Amino acid sequence: MSHTAPPQAAAATSLRGKRVLVTGAGGFIGSHLAERLVREGAEVHAMVHYNALSSWGNLDLVAAEVKPELRVTLGNIEDSDYVARACKGMDVVFHLAALIAIPYSYVAPRSYVRANVEGTLNVLEAARQLGVGRVIHTSTSEVYGTALREPIDEDHPLQGQSPYSASKIGADKIAESYWRSFETEVVTLRPFNTYGPRQSARAFIPTIISQAFTRDEIRLGSLDPLRDMTFVSDTVAGYLAAATTPGISGETINLGTGSTYSIGDFAARILKLMGMDKPIVQEAARMRPAQSEVGKLVSDNGKARRLMGWAPQVSLDEGLRQTIEFVGAHRHLYRTNSYTV
Numbered sequence: 001m002s003h004t005a006p007p008q009a010a011a012a013t014s015l016r017g018k019r020v021l022v023t024g025a026g027g028f029i030g031s032h033l034a035e036r037l038v039r040e041g042a043e044v045h046a047m048v049h050y051n052a053l054s055s056w057g058n059l060d061l062v063a064a065e066v067k068p069e070l071r072v073t074l075g076n077i078e079d080s081d082y083v084a085r086a087c088k089g090m091d092v093v094f095h096l097a098a099l100i101a102i103p104y105s106y107v108a109p110r111s112y113v114r115a116n117v118e119g120t121l122n123v124l125e126a127a128r129q130l131g132v133g134r135v136i137h138t139s140t141s142e143v144y145g146t147a148l149r150e151p152i153d154e155d156h157p158l159q160g161q162s163p164y165s166a167s168k169i170g171a172d173k174i175a176e177s178y179w180r181s182f183e184t185e186v187v188t189l190r191p192f193n194t195y196g197p198r199q200s201a202r203a204f205i206p207t208i209i210s211q212a213f214t215r216d217e218i219r220l221g222s223l224d225p226l227r228d229m230t231f232v233s234d235t236v237a238g239y240l241a242a243a244t245t246p247g248i249s250g251e252t253i254n255l256g257t258g259s260t261y262s263i264g265d266f267a268a269r270i271l272k273l274m275g276m277d278k279p280i281v282q283e284a285a286r287m288r289p290a291q292s293e294v295g296k297l298v299s300d301n302g303k304a305r306r307l308m309g310w311a312p313q314v315s316l317d318e319g320l321r322q323t324i325e326f327v328g329a330h331r332h333l334y335r336t337n338s339y340t341v
Contacts, residue, residue: 014244016041019089023047023077023123024096024138025070026057028199029191032232033094033239035062038069040240047086047097050074058198061330077119080126087126091133092243095123098138098171101202102164102288109163116167117174124178124186132185134249136242137175139190140168141228141256141297151300154190154252162292172252179250187242187249192256192299196232196319197326201334205229205320208267209274209327210334217279218271221286223264226296228256231319234312241308248307256299257312273320 020037024030025046037044048056056072075082077097087093099105099115120137127135144152145159160166178184195205204220211218238255242248261269267280287293304310327334 015092015240017043018091019043019045020092020094020243021045021047021086021090022094022096023086024049024098025072026055026059027096027100028058028196029138029194029232029235030094030096031058031062031198032196033096033236034059034070035066036233036236036240038066043071044069045071045073045086045090047077048072048074049097050076061198077122078114080122083119083122084126084129087123087132088130090130093123093127093132093135094239094243095120095135096138098168100140100164102142102162103202105162105164105167106289106292109167112163112167113170116164117170120171121174124175124184127186128178128182128184134185134187134243135175136239137171137186137188139172139188139252140165141190141192141254141299142294143169143172143190144294144297146293146295147298150296151258151298152254153300154254154303161294162288176250176252185249188252189238189242190252190254191235191238192228192230192254192297194232194235195229196323199232199323201336204263205266205270205323206327206334208270209324210331210336212271212274212276212278213328213331214336215278217281218267219281219283219286220263220267221283221288222293223267223280223282224262224295225293226260226262226298227266228258228260228298229266229316229319230255230257230312231314231322234314237313238304238308238310241304241310245308251303251307253304253307254299254301255304255310256301257316258299258301259316260296260298269317270320270324273317274324
């Protein structure tokens with residue numbers, strides 16, 4: 001990892017002593033964000049999806065000294081009463097709770113509307129009614145669909161190429177409407193693909209790594225799609241900058257590196273870093289419908305640099321090395337003999 005401090009690091013200290021809520025805190029990015037916020041001195045309330053096992057998801061993997069500082073609440077983003085109680089008294093709400101697996105959105109699209117559109121509405125309405133200082137709403141580069149021009153800036157047309165991306169377009173527009181209609185303080189962040197420790201096998205990088213540790217071949221879907229991958233600590237830094245930078249309410253801001261590689265290229269690169277040589281096989285069950293697959297994502301991050309002073313700090317190889325190390329130490333989290341939808 002680069003030892004150069006990100007330009008937004010100084011601004012993050014202004015969250016010290018602030019009461020913040022992280023929805024989706026049990027998820028991949030959410031757990032890293034909650035952990036960083038504790039280290040920045042914020043009072044962190046972490047919303048985790050209710051489950052019968054009372055699991056904290058990825059929050060179970062945060063550093064031991066951080067766990068006692070987390071105020072964890074289990075509930076459902078689709079329950080407006082619960083969300084309003086969780087938002088009460090908050091200075092900032094980081095809204096990450098969502099259904100995100102694209103393949104499962106083909107199976108249960110209505111669930112995505114309920115969680116992603118209605119869930120976002122619940123957060124924004126609570127923020128409006130309760131006077132929350134700022135909401136950081138999480139979008140996704142998937143809303144752009146396959147690039148019609150590149151690099152993709154925030155004015156690129158939105159294309160619903162999967163039920164997941166359509167639900168996130170709806171959520172983004174709800175957020176936009178609350179700023180325009182009610183002047184609710186909301187900033188929409190649009191991360192391009194984020195990767196790093198704790199990411200599940202629903203994503204292709206941990207899928208490649210976990211299979212490389214345990215199988216004789218790497219089984220993937222299409223190898224051709226091109227992705228712009230940002231290491232999770234850089235994405236988290238973008239959230240902190242969005243929460244602390246004045247004068248950006250109502251803005252939608254990309255977070256990405258501006259570089260893109262194919263899934264096949266990532267697989268070859270990871271195997272090289274692991275010192276392995278294994279065949280890469282395309283598996284029909286992992287392929288998306290042709291018109292749903294997003295062919296190329298590459299970000300224009302100029303707005304993030306200009307408005308927030310944000311820039312990615314972690315090189316691709318360094319980020320991959322950290323991810324390989326995590327997966328290697330937590331192989332029990334990955335079921336490499338089946339396809340995770």
